[in-house]
Amino acid sequence: MLAGLSATRKITMHVEAVNRLHLPEIETLVFAGGGNRCWWQAAMVSDWMKRGWHLPPTLVGTSAGAAVAAAALTSDGLQRAFESCRQLFSDTPRLFEWRGRTPRQWRFAHHRVYPAWLASFVNDSTFDAVREAPQQLIVALTRPARALGLKGSMVAGTCAYLVDKFLWNRLHPRLPRMLGLRQEFVGLQQCATLAEAQTLLVAAAAAPPFLSAQHVAGGVAIDGGYLDSVPVLPEASAARATTLVLLTRHYPKLPTLFRYRGRHYLQPSQRVPVSTWNCTAATDIQAALALGSQDATKVMQSERVTLEPSRH
Secondary structure, eight states, X not given: OOTTOOSOEEOSSSEEEOSOEEGGGOOEEEEOOOGGGGHHHHHHHHXXXXXXXXXXXXXXXXXXHHHHHHHXXXXXXXXXXXXXXXXXXXXXXXXXXXXXXXXXXXXXXXXXXXXXHHHTTSSTTTHHHHHHOSSEEEEEEEEOOTTTHHHHHHHHHHHHHHIIIIISOOSSOOHHHHTTOEEEEEEGGGOSSHHHHHHHHHHTTOOTTTSOOEEETTEEEBOGGGTOSXXXXXXXXXXXXXXXXXXXXXXXXXXSEEEETTEEEEOOSSXXXXXXXXXXXXXXXXXXXXXXXHHHHHHHHTTSEEOSOOOO
């Protein structure tokens, strides 16, 4: 168990507030999905790194969270990712692009914007650095249920996710698994080529019709959020104590920093003020980044999160 966790306050049967967390003891950092809300994570991690913190050995992410984690693997990657995103959004006046007279030629702007954004920080000049980074990045994907197929899995997974998330308000939905959707983890550094790495990151965020399903490792893959937007590895109990999950959704009834099933979770102090999916000039990603910076400062100043190693 991490040092400094004395004086925790029980919130529910399974959730405990945490008074202090020592970042140097974290071995696994999880980036939840959340579209543009993930800029909150980017600001949080960037602030800690500027203070001298180093990323832990294992990163886990899905959807845009996986992309933010990939950007963090290279020097100035998070800054480049933010600037390119802002430029791409400013150059996109409409969410829906009419490219012809037939419906097959109509598509959401994400088909163009998301791959271009990924290529701005995972490209020919950075791919070697990504593969040689001391941290491994594990990307979570969703595999469709065999009995339902791709379309049936998307419908069932979306409905099950919404019921599980908003009706039962669970951190980790259970219904998608019960319906046969499967989670799979793929290491980014296992990709032999740049094209494979980019396809993997696109697949982790592929939520049709915004982004098309992708073929990864011999099968169809869609957004990891269809099964669970908060991807956690099936760790042993002892390893969970050194895992920190960066959420992007705000849970008003839960503490800012808490422990659940042995893992540690840090959530935004309020709803992240940005549209999750909009990728047009009307989207203010700076607001999400600003909240992340503010929250990073708060947790450090309050010493709820510290950079000093524990004293045994």
